[in-house]
Amino acid sequence: MPTKSTRVPTHASTPVKRRPGGRSARVQDAVYSAVGKLMATQRPDQITVPMVAELADVNPTSVYRRWGDIDALLEEVAVAAFTREDEVLPDTGSLEGDLREWARVITDDIVRPHRTRYLRAMVNARDGVVLDACPCWTARREQLAEMISRAHTRGERTPSVEQVLDHVIAPLYHHVVFALPADTAYAERLVDDVLSMRSAESR
Amino acid sequence: MPTKSTRVPTHASTPVKRRPGGRSARVQDAVYSAVGKLMATQRPDQITVPMVAELADVNPTSVYRRWGDIDALLEEVAVAAFTREDEVLPDTGSLEGDLREWARVITDDIVRPHRTRYLRAMVNARDGVVLDACPCWTARREQLAEMISRAHTRGERTPSVEQVLDHVIAPLYHHVVFALPADTAYAERLVDDVLSMRSAESR
DNA sequence: CCTCTAAAGCAATGACCTTTGCAATTAGTG
DNA sequence: CACTAATTGCAAAGGTCATTGCTTTAGAGG
Incomplete structure (x- = not known):
């Protein structure tokens, strides 16, 4: 069993690793x-x-x-x-345009073979645990919150963050990890579907 | 490399296996x-x-x-x-009731640890291929088609089979394989969402 | 520049997995 | 009931992986 070093560094400013040189x-x-x-x-x-x-x-x-x-x-x-944050959020002027572009970028990203394998590797690592949050979903969640917030200030009626995660992100990732066909057209269909839902707050 | 037996059996009636005794x-x-x-x-x-x-x-x-x-x-x-077909389809008299019960049964099934592991094993096996269909989804698809067909004969307005697969089944499986929390309440929320969507044929 | 020690390299060891040739068992068939 | 071949069991051999004690290298601080 690898005993991870837990000794406290001398200065709080130095990072956790003892010798990052x-x-x-x-x-x-x-x-x-x-x-x-x-x-x-x-x-x-x-x-x-x-x-x-x-x-x-x-x-x-x-x-x-x-x-x-x-x-x-x-x-x-x-x-x-x-968790690399090098993506720029789309800002097309409407939530529909933002979501379509956002879903398109995500789809093009995760269908690449090595990205798919990363996803499957993460699936494998999760055994016997249930996580409340997953690092790669928190990023998505924040991006979504931003786009939906902008839409709200424009006066648009919007689905909730959770609804978009459940009905756009989840089906996309699901298709990819299970090797089912997934492309931009599919992603846009999902966006159409979620935008046609009764919004969460009116439930 | 294992050379699978490909010899043609004498009678077409006998199964592929040569010696199933x-x-x-x-x-x-x-x-x-x-x-x-x-x-x-x-x-x-x-x-x-x-x-x-x-x-x-x-x-x-x-x-x-x-x-x-x-x-x-x-x-x-x-x-x-x-692919075991030992499940009985719910028949509550309304699509909403059918879907809720159906999603509940599925959820209770796949959250069990060994079922989750089967799903993850299937995820792993799919490398470098894209499948048009997956055996365990075709069963779901048929069950759905039956329930939706019944709803149609009752005159109900219904979502499409694909929509229910994408917005109920996919998020459920997604949550399970990625170790995110999934329970009956979540499944029912998904059913509510898909039933509040504009139906596919009106797109 | 010198010292200290965290981190990396090296080599030997043991454990486990996989393959392969041969003998033994047993299910179909006449 | 006897015959044939598919299938299994057995044992040996080769290969890869993971662990461990020791040595060597090279950051970091004085």
Whole structure:
């Protein structure tokens, strides 16, 4: 069992890691990059520590010592990949336009093979637990809240954040992870459906 | 590589298997049962052939010879588990009542740990392919078609089969496989939402 | 520039999985 | 009932993965 270092650093300003200097950072980057490359072609559950270690030109022992096992590493890389906030929110002037564009971007993102594998890796890691929140959904939730808030100030009648998550995001991700066909047209159909629903507050 | 027998049987009436007699059937039952028991406690991707072989009191070699690898075996057992047609369709007199009851039964089914693991196993097996149809969804689709057809004969305005699949089934399965909370109340909310949508044919 | 120690590398070890050849069992068939 | 072949059991061998003790490297602070 890998005993994670929990010693408190001298200054509160220094990050949790005790020695984030050049070499450790280089190793971590190399390992992350190797995982990303393997994800492009390999199924998550057949990626092994020696595989990523060789591709990263790092000793397997280092990977075992820092991450414990392959699952922890994959999970870490997966959430890192999905929490990057480099997306710009669409602002078309109407909620319908915003949602269509937003759903289109998300769809084009997650249908790419390596993104699909990240999703499936996250599915695998969740065993025996029920999470109230998931890092990659909180980002979506915030984006949605922003777009819906804007629509409200324009006086539009809108569905709730939860309704859009349940009826646009969930079906999209569902189709992708279960290998069912998913494309932009499907995403737009979902947006049409959710916009035709009676809004939540009138329930 | 396991060379699957492709020899044509003498009579077209005889099934594909060449020797489905007592012993083979017993072995298959034991293996299926062992997989089911392991699924109750183990993650799919850490179930190994020797594990199921020992629990089934069967030689590992037999499993390798018949199924090739653990993935093929798990996939086979999973689809077998999800295509059992022992469910009775609800018939409450209204589509709303039918859907609520139907969604409730499905929810109670898939939140059980071993059922969740079967779903995740199916997710894993789907790599690099996009399927037009999935065996466990065709069953749902047929059940839905029946209920909606009955509602139509009663003169009810109904959503389409696809809409119910996308907005009730998909979010439910999504929540379950991603370890997000899912219960009967959630399922009923989804049913309410889909029933408040503008129906598909009026689009 | 020097010291200290966290982190990485190395090598040996053990455990487990998978394959393969051969013998034994047993289900179909005449 | 006897015959044939499909299927299983057995055992050995090869390969990969994961762990562990020790050594070496190189940040970080004085």
